Amino acid sequence: MNFIRETFKSAYQARAYPNYWDLIALLFVLSAIGLFAWAGKQMATPYQLGQVIPISLNPAVLPFYAMRTVVRMLIALVFSFLFTFTFATWAAKDRRAERLIIPIIDVLQSVPILGYLSVTVAGFISLFPGSLLGPECAAIFVIFTSQAWNMALGFYQTVRSVPADINEAAHMFRLSAWQRFWRIDVPFSMPSLLWNTMASMSAGWFFVVASEAITVSNQQILLPGIGSYIAVAVRAADVRAILYAILTMFIVILIYDQLLFRPLVSWAEKFKAEQISTERVAESWVVDLFRHTRWVRLLGRKIIHLFDLFVNIKFFHRRNLRMSVPATEEKVRRWFGVLWMSLAAVLFALLLFFLSRYIRENYSMGMVVEVFALGLITALRVFIMIVLCSLIWVPVGVWVGLRPRAAQLIQPIAQFLAAFPTNLLYPLVVPFILYFHLNPNLWLTPLMILGAQWYILFNVIAGVSALPKDLIQAVDNLGVTGWLRWRKLFLPCIFPYYVTGAMTAAGGAWNASILAEVVSWGQVVLTAKGLGSYITLYTTEGNFPCIALGIGMMCMLVLLFNRVVWRPLYLYAVNRFLLE
């Protein structure tokens, strides 16, 4: 209550300022509320499975479709933040929870994102029978899964790395847990959290487009949005409509990048602990503009004031910072720990039992072997694509990275391209393959890396940019040129960055394989043999056991490659080659 009273009191006091900014803020807030209300109403439209939602190919409605897509994205983002702030914080503060939450997130991260869609859409539809809310939730959930794990893991790591002296100071001045979270944990992790969010949202566009046109049990559900527009355009083989959609997506991402994330990342610079000038300094013309605008500054002050009140809400102001726990409570805690462990053990045993029964009833050895073989084919595709892209982008990245002006220009473009949902481009490839009578097994392969390749490029650029000038000069001074210069200077120094980029690209390629191995145009469907197409085909059919097998296999393969290849490689690279 106090919080509300304080808010109104300060609003009253604010009359002393000129009032025009109030109007603009009001306008802003009202339009945001209006947008969500409109979208909410649209989402809750009555709907029966099998009913066809008309999607118009008229370009004039594209802005509305784009709006629907963006709202889905933002709702998912809100949930991702909620998930991050609760579960990641819990894991960072409680050892017991940590042991459970972190491995689970780690596994969830390796599940192919579209797998979540195949598995959950039926559940969501039955949750909201007769309403479009079910498929909407499924779509939003998919976007959520493409962001939340990454954000939560990043947040968990930064919260745990808050410097010891700052934690001690917080103890010493007896901040409550609530105050500590908002005054220390959140600001400390802000730069990396925003950066992570931006990266996850880039991946999100891919899936938002993919999840709007869902096929369940041979029924296609089309949620109004850019993704559905594309799906309809593909069925109608309408090149012009596809180009319109691509253009719209381009504009949407540009707006989101320039108006939302660049400003946020640039603003978050102020939370960086010390000035480390070697790192990129994010700049944003929007922030520059705002810093010169009076009303925005006043608005900012207002927000800071509200945040202040929020941090100091009396209700959360209990101190629970005791060092020694009373003996009785210690006992209770120990019992609780025992209970917790036994509960986890029982749950584990039950799951194991049901899983093994399910597997025995539904699968034969032959099926598993076949799916495994398909998995290896897709793995081979991913591997070849990573190698090819590395051969192209590593030299280009080094060339660009050595020229700061070029790097400044290329870096944001590469990041932008990584955000662009390349699945919009997939259908355009089909006519070529048909025209030249190419083998889809071979020629569909590059599609999976189309969006992910940029990670390699911009990580290599970042690596070369971080290379100290004097090292290059020293090497040049010794007359080291050509291959020797590459071997002794560039390759070692970009290695940790390259591994990060290649790891991300491989993850992206696995995820994209579900879409990239089956591509259609009009009535033609091209299929490449692999695990991705296996999952897609059975999702269309609605064969649940086969979907589960495919997804489980992909999840295990991704985990396996992460553990056996990427993680050791990454640790080796960081220990050996990362410049301090």
Add this chain to the structure above:
Amino acid sequence: MATPIIEVIKVKKSFRTGDRQELVVLQDIDLRVYNGEIIAILGKSGSGKSTLLRIIAGLTKSSGGNVHYRGKPVTSPMPGISMVFQSFALLPWLSVLQNVELGLEAQGIDRALRRERAIKAIDMIGLDGFESALPKELSGGMRQRVGFARALVVNPDVLLMDEPFSALDVLTAENLKSDLLDLWQSKKTGLNAIIFVTHSIEEAITIADRIIVFSSNPGTVRSDLKVSLPYPRNDVDPRFRHQVDRIYTLMTTEPKGDQLKEGKYDALDLGYRLPLATVAEVTGLLELLNAPEHQGRMDLPDVADTLDLDVDDLFPLTELLEILHLATVSEGDLTMTAEGKVFAEADILERKRMFSVQLKKYVPLARYIYDQLIHHPRHRALEENYLSLLEDYLSEEEAERVLSAVIEWGRYAELFAYDYHSGVLSLENPH
């Protein structure tokens, strides 16, 4: 005398190391702090003085004994006790004003009052004009002023300071010290006692009324000295110099009982906490001693002055010289031995040879590693073996530091080679 504000009774702190042993950091510490006192806790690094301060602060739990603050047992940070940190510990994303307000915010004090008190504290500590600055815009001295303002704004009864000046340059530190003393004497703050940890003898004498000298391994109170010089204290005053000499002597002689002065480092354990000094420092100090104007003998305060070292850097160095029998310390004087003189006058190869001889003779860990390498069929050994051996005696970080110091000496002496990436020690140099 009146009742003490803070009473430390038989406080003990130990850590488990390895699986059997217990490393005792603090043993039977008794300390009473009375109204109006400034107390310096002085000791070498690793004597547990910072740990004691944190136990008094309620930040670290003791393994035995009690701390009372005005009659109440201290089990968590208490209202009335405030702290200044060596690394300032400011929140980089908050402005100076917001940083100072932090403690008040924790107390749930109203925004308006908070602001008023914070601004007053900022003015008092000489930071006015910097209220809206971020910590990263400020110099070290200014940052520590923010640290002081933040600690004082909550009107503490007792102020704890953990090496508050050691991260600052000399001039800035002097300036801040005298401002702190002025503030203390003007009684503008509600402070009734200050306890601070330092490894600088001069700093302790400049500020404190009482100096608690710690001895290491385990940390115990060696002596409790009164300083009764009038303020402001001048460090060229003969009485000041006399105090400095006295404390140097105190800190370099063993307490009564085990006063085996000759050869006190002759029978070291394998797990002895070897001093962390480098070969370059040893060589440099011996060359200084060997200079004509010193004739192989120097007063320790002089050495500290000449080389601009404080106790934390100087004592490990003199200890290593003593262990290697290249110099001896007695009564606050450092004297070069005959071997030391030969070493100082030798060329590089001869120095290496001598160093290797002394190392094998007097540093059991180096000898042990060397013997094992000789007897191993391929003359190789893993670093981890020695680490886990040391961890039976020392904490994990200390074990690492000691081993890396011995590896550095051994490499210089060409006793053994070491590969960083594989963590393998071997007899021959690779390649």
